[in-house]
Amino acid sequence: MADFRQSGDPAGGTIDLVTTLTRTEPLWRDTERCYRAVASRDSRFDGQFVMAVRTTGIYCRPSCPAITPKPDNVRFYPTSAAAQSGGYRACRRCLPDAVPGSPEWNVRADLAARAMRLIADGTVEREGVPGLASRLGYSERQLGRVLTAELGAGPLALARAHRAHSARLLIEMSDMPLADVAFAAGFASIRQFNDTVREVFATTPSGLRESASRRRLPAEAAPSSGTRLVLRLPYRPPFDANGLLTFFGDRAVPGVEEVTETGYARTLRLPHGAATVRLTPSDGHVRCELHLVDVRDLGSAVARVRRLFDLDADPHAVAGVLAADPALAPLVAATPGIRVPGAVDGAELVLRAMLGQQVSVAAARTAAGRLTAELGEPLAVPSGSLTTLFPTAEAVAEHGADVLRGPRRRIESIQRAAEAMARHEVTVHVGRDAGELRAELLELPGIGPWTADYVLTRVLGVPDLLLTGDLVLRKGAAALGLPDDPAGLAERAQAWRPWRSYAGMYLWRAA
The missing domain is CATH 1.10.340.30 (Hypothetical protein; domain 2)
Structure with a gap:
């Protein structure tokens, strides 16, 4: 279901993230709004756009701790791929790709958003651009034109950025031989892998591994085969982990899923083989322990797990709308950061x-x-x-x-x-x-x-x-003094747009 948000601007005024996510003009095109977000170093904007600095040739997340550059020296892009296509490399200090994904791909239902979800799932690596276009019901030419106009980069560049991100995870978080990393991340050759890492991160794969050695979590062989990886999956706080664990625990299928007081685990059917994942919510991130039969499935596994736990949600934007309703406000205050459970298949x-x-x-x-x-x-x-x-x-x-x-x-x-x-x-x-x-x-x-x-x-x-026909949801509505008939509830819910799915989670809780 979706996300919530809002943020302050120390220079005066407020950057309204509810408006940001529902406005017709993309945020990255509003240079004044973006620059205010950068000046405030507000991490809640991370993942919504990147800032490229002309004088240094790097691109950063909005919350980068470096000195804020002058307005004339910056340019904003909607995606890392667009910045890379513009000749910029990733900042090694703020790691702009190691942030929650943009909540925009959840809010939007257009071609660009659907393409981004499939690219994150590894469709281009498995099926190429023709396969991506076929799944979306468009020609390759139409798809490329729309993505370039909307996201500043075509499907190949977007997939290249995804491969670079997967490669960085494997380089920094595992001890896999670099040649194996190249093909596991989806590169066609060692040379392509080396060139991409050098262009995106301004260092060699071995240099990237050496600089990350202190924070590396070792990959180990799985009990008999495959690879074990431990990753940190960031989210935008607050994060209602208990609500997710309760939801999945009530529905856990023996043999497929396991839920404890501190975490959730399940089996995964991925494009190249089976896997298991164990997720343990922590402060600012979810610890993700993956056992992959085929490490080529890393990107797919991470994308599906992020959707499962709704990790790209923006809770302040959701709360900004739902808390305006007196009936929902106490629930929003009592359970901040509610998430809508997703699915892996x-x-x-x-x-x-x-x-x-x-x-x-x-x-x-x-x-x-x-x-x-x-x-x-x-x-x-x-x-x-x-x-x-x-x-x-x-x-x-x-x-x-x-x-x-x-x-x-x-x-x-x-x-x-x-x-x-x-x-x-x-x-x-x-x-x-x-x-x-x-x-x-x-x-x-x-x-x-x-x-x-x-x-x-x-x-x-x-x-x-909003599932207005759901009996339990309507029972929750009645408990809050809201209309409990489908028509009346649907009318009241107009005020909850565009986050009615999240409102439904609160109504289920109220029941």
Whole structure:
């Protein structure tokens, strides 16, 4: 669902981040607003744009601790890729790429935002620009023109920046041989890897590793195969970790997920193989321990985990809108930094949502556990209680009738949805247009508005959807003195735009 924010400007006045994220003009084009953010060194702007300094040839995050350059010497870009295409290299002091991603890609639903989500998931490395364009439903030429106009760089440059970021993580956080890092990060050759690192970071790969040796968290061989990596995933505080752990704990599928008082773990089905991840929220970051069968999946794993925990959200922007409603204000104050749980696999989320229709959370969990026990794929190397991958759509389509329990029509609906996804008649991924995906889901038997909107909220991260048909959510609304009928609640919720998904999380809590 989305984010919140607002920030102060020591020079006087306020930089309103609610307006920033809902304005029609991109923030990076408003040089006065951007410069005020840089002068304030406000970390809440990190990830929304980068500042390039003409006199030094570097680009920085807005909160860089270096002396603020003169206005005439700076230029603002929407992405690191755009700055790199402009001939600038990353600042080695503030590490502008080691920040939460822009919340803009969650708020926006246009082509550029959908492309950015797929690029972060590694689509260009796996399928090339033609594959990216095909997933988005555009020609390569159209896609390149739109991305260059919106983001200051084309798909190849954006993917190159993503590869550079993955390479930096592996160089600094692991002891992998540099040649292996090159291909794991998606580079076609050692020379391309060396040239990119030198151009982006103004040093060699070995120099980057040497300078990071003090803060490196060693990579180790997994129990029998693969690679173990420990990363720090930053977020914008405040961060309601307890709310996420409670949500996932109530729904955890045995063998697939594990939730404790301090963290969450699960198995992952990634493009090149299986993986497990253990997430432990901490101050300013989430500790992420990954076991990857194939290290080429690093970028994909990180992108999916960030979406799962809504780490790119901007809590001050959300709070700035929701706290203006007297009914929600006490909840916003009591639980700052609420997040909307995401998903790591679209097909899995669709099937689990259908299993949860018109039954309790506990019953849905039992049904998902039974399905996993019978049709899930065992991990070659289990990690504690994590033993199994959630069943594929293909497995459920072929064998679901032998495992599923309940009314025959419901079982047939789940099988039909699984068949549609297995045959790619319906594809559920972060690059989909929300309206088109919703229409396709509603055409499937057994899927109504609640299920379709729930999928959009969790898979696509749509920040402005309120499930007014949800009985528990309406119960929470009634407890707060809000209208509890769908029409009345929808009308009241107009004031919560563009963060109605986050408002829904508060209403669920109130129930």
